[in-house]
Amino acid sequence: MKMPLSLRVPTLGIVTGASRGIGRAIALQLAKRIGPSSSLYLTARSKQGLEETAHVISKEVNNNIDITCISSDLSNEKSATKLTDNLFGDLRKRKPDFSHAILVHNAATLGPLGKYSREVSDAGDIQNYCLLNITSPIVLTSLFLQLFGENSGLRKTVVQLTSRSGVLPQKTMHLYGMGKAARDMYFRVVALEEPQVKVMNFNPGFVNTEMFSGLQGSVDADFRASRIFLSEQSYFLKPEESAGAMLTAVEEDKFESGATVLSYDVMDIDITK
């Protein structure tokens, strides 16, 4: 019988896209559940959004964790490189005494859903999309793993936020679906290569965020209507519910590394009803 692995230990947490939505909720939930002497690194484009997240954490959590906010645009090579230099430069200088290191790839974008796939023409734009949604997570993961070497005393977790769009094609979810399918597969390879690391492809379910509202920007009327339908269902989640489910899954540690974990399964919600 698999025993849960308590999160309440000194933890290094890195969360991308932590300025709002699910990313902010993950940062907050993580802060609530980890132990004293933990360090959280939060990144996103919006400095203000990050500071608000840090503020919410300091208000709601009395946990003696230090929070570092680094504003960076992961769709821009210079900015992304600056982030990795700052973040990992900082971490390399410290003599971190953590029991758990967790990296959460949450930052993502929907892509040009105002167009159909045949209209996605600008190679430079597509490259920027790849940089944010695919390449940056690859590089962050690599640097994260290099930080700790084969240190087997330290528990290591890598989570990437995925979507049903990674397995089920939908109109206008072209780059988005491609990115999620690509990430899912990439992290399955990471799981194979790194038996000491727990890798989770987390499907957060349908969540009430600005990204979800952004789906109304789809050029396809049926798709837009389907999203409105979802937003009216009882299983349309608040960000904190989804984030909580993710961390519960990490704590329960029942999942196989590289597997896709669905929020609804963790929460025991049957959305087919």
Next chain:
Amino acid sequence: MADLKVTTFCVVTGASRGIGKEIAIQLAQKLGPNSSVQLVARNQQALEDTADKIRERVDGSVQVRCVAADLSNVESVTNANQEIFDNVKDISTFSHAILVHNAASLGDTSKYARELDDVDSLQKFCLLNMSGPISLTSAFFKVFGHGKDSLRKTVVQLTSDNGTTPYKTMHVYCMAKAGRDMFFRVMALEEPEVRILSYDPGAVDTDMFKQTLSSPDKDLVSTVGDISKQTYFLKPEQSAGALVKALEEDKYENATVVRAYDELGMKVD
């Protein structure tokens, strides 16, 4: 059955060697008079060799053009996308337009994922394997139109079982195939009149296959070594032939992976 023997505008990327070369040579022979075949790759000389082999085998009215392009930077990809369709003056002269996305790379199979920290080389990989083909497909639609009454179009994209099964050190290759497969499944939903063939060529004796031997993963190298001794280790011409057969039979479901082995009636897991 699909009639390939019509006036066709055809593009094959990575046509300088391996599977791409064979696809170009075999497909060109199936096309009708006054067809136009564009061969795209980095190596101009190798493309000319492919072009020569085609010209020896086709009717004199079939035009073969070589477009040498380095698909590893955005500017040259954008230029190539234009150059490829440069000599299309009047699309009504064609009855069919075929685009074959064959060009691809394996990524650095000498490294594990934990060593992949170079943004630039990862981005180049994305460009060659994902962004480039997507933008080229868009250019293809811009020229030949879309929708119910538009010119008959077929898009072929070479995939792999690596798109559904993870292998150590095949990280970015697996990733790109999985990504592409999904992209074209979305396109299949959006463009129901377009035939989209996602083709798994099987294990084929090419330079790309040999590159997997550089992997530090002993299991992979051993598996690859075993495969190369099997009867199902295909020559490029066999795999290309099965692709052309699938196009002719026209039974495939859009953007659903079609395996060379199934076309050839070979039982391979």
